[in-house]
Amino acid sequence: ELSGQWxxxxxxxxxxxxxxxxxxxxPNDMLQTIQDLILDLRVRCVMVTLQHTAEEIKRLAEKEDWIVDNEGLTSLPCQFEQCIVxxxxxxxxxxxxxxxxASVFQQPKTQEEVCQLxxxxxxxxxxxxxxxxxKPDADVDTAHLSMDVSSPDLFGSIHEDISLTSEQRLLIVLSNCCYLERHTFLNIAEHFEKHNFxxxxxxxxxxxxxxxxxxxxxFENYIELKADPIVGSLEPGIYAGYFDWKDCLPxxxxxxxxxxxxxxxxxVHAEVFTISKELVPRVLSKVVEAVSEELSRLMQCVSSFSKNGALQARLEICALRDTVAVHLTSESKSSFKQALEALPQLSSGADKKLLEELLNxxxxxxxxxxxxxxxxAPPMMKT
Structure with missing residues (x-):
């Protein structure tokens, strides 16, 4: 079969x-026959070229070098766009x-075929x-993560050879997905429009x-990998050493x-931040949701609290909630609220004072x- 170029x-x-x-x-009827042939060839050329492009894009995965820039991106989205262009x-x-x-796209059938391609x-x-x-871990030997140290303008990019974990690959692909959604796919739509697709x-x-x-x-896979072990550690940790909410020390x-x-x-924050700062809020808020939901469940399962137990529980719930405040969502706020509502109210000013002191x-x-x-912190304004 002839290539698009031919x-x-x-x-x-x-x-x-x-x-x-x-x-x-x-005579015009003879010329029209040639015009019809030219149109058929033009349509065929578009189809063949797009089919060839599809084959070329299939091979793009082999070109992934996992070199991440300061934006958390590899060159793959750019390579994809360039291939289309x-x-x-x-x-x-x-x-x-x-x-x-006539236009290549004059026939609805052609329009639909090109659209589907x-x-x-x-x-x-x-x-x-x-x-x-x-990709299995063995398939990725090394990668370069470009670390943004303080100021890339001053220090440039620092590249380190490291072995990529499956979680890091997930993050890199997620980072590329975000960029594709916000930029590349929209750019490609503009390119199609420019060529009257x-x-x-x-x-x-x-x-x-x-x-x-x-x-x-x-994203859900990554959250599962990261949140599940943390969530799973809470209950054994809470009750380590036969701890009992009804019978515990102040x-x-x-x-x-x-x-x-x-x-x-x-x-988790460190791993995400190393690859893509933009993904940090999205990931951390989900991890916090999972942890707060489990903590709430555990508190609601307790049959009764002693005064000391209630104070200990309140201290730990508040400590966690206050620490991750910047990543709280409506779901995690609700979980923390439910966890606190499962506890007896603080009965005295001394308890409140002790709680505040221990939190600080x-x-x-x-x-x-x-x-x-x-x-x-917000960026400093130039004066």
Whole structure:
């Protein structure tokens, strides 16, 4: 089968032939036959070129080098867009209508076929991303993460060779998905429009739906990988050493199980932040939702609290809630509220004072570790 490039060359030759024959005053019905042939060739050229593009995009996954820039992106979205642009650029002459020629897209059947092929191309790339997210660890030897240290303007990018974990790959693909949704897919829609493709809205809608579905699935996978161990550690941690809410000593501070949970949440923050700062709020808010929901469930399962037990529980719930305040959602706020409502109210001013003192002591002792949970300061205004 002739390639798109060859077909474009044939079309050019046919057009020149048509021009020459027109000058010879040949009957219109004969010329029309040539015009019909040229149109058929133009349509065929578009189809073949798009099919070739689809094959080329299938191979893009092999070109993923996992080198992440300061925005948390690899070169793959850019390579994808360039591939589409090159393909459309090669069709520029074919899509242009010479005098007397009809549009390639005049037939509804052609419009639909081109639309479906375009959707197919976009979905192939989404499938590439899915393949990359599920690559076995052995298939990825090293990667370069570009760390943004203080100021990239001053220090540039620092590249380190490290082995990628499956979780890091998930994050990188997620980061690429976000960029594709916000930029690349919209850019490609503009390129299609510039070349007079039809059904662009449908192409964009279907492609975006596939991308968002993948994004959500990968995001849920990542949250499951990260949140489940933290959630699972809460109950054993709470009841370690045969702890009993009905029979416990006056609280002297936040217990280790909660500190360990926070350290594990900090580790998630660090992993996400290293790859994509933009993903941090999305990931952390979901992890916090899962942890707060479990804490609420555990509190509601307690049959009764002693005064000391209620104070200890309130201290730990408030410590966690206050620490992750910047990542609270309506769901996690509701969980914390339900957890606190499961406790007896503080009966005296002394209890409230002790609670406040112990909370402050906790925040002070873990100040360094908890810094990552603080809201980012607004950028300084130039004066």
């Amino acid at each position: 077909l474009a060359h044939v079309i050019q030759t046919m057009r020149l032939t048509y021009e020459s024959l027109t000058a010879l005053e040949i 090159r393909s459309l650029q090669s069709l520029k002459g074919v899509l242009e209508c010479k005098p007397g020629e 375009s959707i197919h191309i976009m979905q192939i790339f989404v499938h590439c991303l899915e393949q990359l997210s599920a 039809q059904g662009i809205e449908k192409i964009t809608q279907v492609s975006m739906a596939s991308l968002k579905e993948l994004d959500q699935r990968l 609280p002297t501070g936040v217990r280790n199980y909660l500190k360990e949970a926070l350290v594990n949440i900090i580790a 002591k906790f925040k002070s002792s873990m100040h360094l570790q908890l810094t990552c949970f603080q809201a980012a």
